[in-house]
Every structure is written in structure tokens, then in C-alpha cells.
Amino acid sequence: DGGITQSPKYLFRKEGQNVTLSCEQNLNHDAMYWYRQDPGQGLRLIYYSQIVNDFQKGDIAEGYSVSREKKESFPLTVTSAQKNPTAFYLCASSIPTNTGELFFGEGSRLTVL
Amino acid sequence: KQEVTQIPAALSVPEGENLVLNCSFTDSAIYNLQWFRQDPGKGLTSLLLIQSSQREQTSGRLNASLDKSSGRSTLYIAASQPGDSATYLCAVRGNEKLTFGTGTRLTIIP
Numbered sequence: 384d385g386g387i388t389q390s391p392k393y394l395f396r397k398e399g400q401n402v403t404l405s406c407e408q409n410l411n412h413d414a415m416y417w418y419r420q421d422p423g424q425g426l427r428l429i430y431y432s433q434i435v436n437d438f439q440k441g442d443i444a445e446g447y448s449v450s451r452e453k454k455e456s457f458p459l460t461v462t463s464a465q466k467n468p469t470a471f472y473l474c475a476s477s478i479p480t481n482t483g484e485l486f487f488g489e490g491s492r493l494t495v496l
Numbered sequence: 497k498q499e500v501t502q503i504p505a506a507l508s509v510p511e512g513e514n515l516v517l518n519c520s521f522t523d524s525a526i527y528n529l530q531w532f533r534q535d536p537g538k539g540l541t542s543l544l545l546i547q548s549s550q551r552e553q554t555s556g557r558l559n560a561s562l563d564k565s566s567g568r569s570t571l572y573i574a575a576s577q578p579g580d581s582a583t584y585l586c587a588v589r590g591n592e593k594l595t596f597g598t599g600t601r602l603t604i605i606p
Contacts, residue, residue: 425596
């Protein structure tokens, strides 16, 4: 089955620690995205990548970092510089055109203790 | 700047009724509009994608329409079922950017 796999589903972090969220897709999509979802707000774009070894900042990139070494993988690191990291994180992928349909993973919930 | 609004934020409907969910957007220069469903604690599931050149798309009991000139889209659900209870989000793709609404939380009452 083709799809997007995010791990872990739940993650707890102490203040001052970096954590990395995994996103793997087998849809053969070139474009991948990371979104953050907070209660009562629309999804906000953190980073996106249209092709391997290239990525761009989204609307709320501060305190986050990404890499895109393989087409299938787009991990997101939440650094200690992110002031309010507790949120639901969603990874998505699409073909890299303006008409592409977006597909999402099941999400990762990060809680800072 | 594109703004996407979904009203109402929550809706309760008796089982079996037909219903319409609304999505409005401020900038009509869009490439497409996508409707999603989200269950609590889960990711988004794509329901329908309407390209800017299309007026509507259908999948089973779902029908989505698009009126670019008025900045509106509707999602019509026929013969609602308890399993349709979820949050429904719309997203509008402009120039390299996708803008999401905050969703309508739908509850189907058995």
C-alpha cells in the first residue's frame, strides 16, 4: 500500500532537548511538506521540499530544521530554540505542480514537559 | 494574502439528512481547492480535489462544487451517517502556497 508513514505517533520532550520526527513516503512524490496544527488554527507550513537536496522555509520555520537526502524521507527536527513546540505535526507529499493533490500522514503529537 | 473561512465551526445533523459545508476564500486566483476529512488525533484524508477549470467533483455520497468568481466552494454530503462525523477542512492552492481553513466539526446524531 502506498502512503506516508510518520513516527513516532506520540513524543514527549523535556525543555532544552532537540527531537526529530520521521516522515517516509512510498508514493514516489518529489514534493514533501511539514505542517503544524494547533487547536482553533488552520494548518501552518513549516518547511517544504520540491526535490532532493533542496528545501525552503514556510511561514513558521523558526526553531525547526529539515533535511532531504532521499526522495522518500523528509525528517523534521524541533530544536530547543522553538519556543512553543507542543503541537500536532503533519507531514504531506504531492507531485510538484500547482495542480497536485496533497496526501497526509497520520501525524505526530509532540508534548514538551 | 489569501484567507480561507469555514462557517459554521461546528454543525450537528440527524442521521439520514443531506447537508452542505461551506468554504469561502478571498483571492480567486487559485489553481485548485481540496477538501479533507480529519478524525480526532489523526491525519488528513483527501476527499475531493477540484481544479480551477472545473465546477464540481463527485465521489460516492460526496459532491464538491467550486465557484471561483464568488470565492466559494461547498461540500455536499448525501444521506449522512454517524461515520461521517469528523472535522472537514478545505484548502486553497494559490501561487506555490496552500492555505487551509480552520474546519467545520460535523456531528451526525444517530
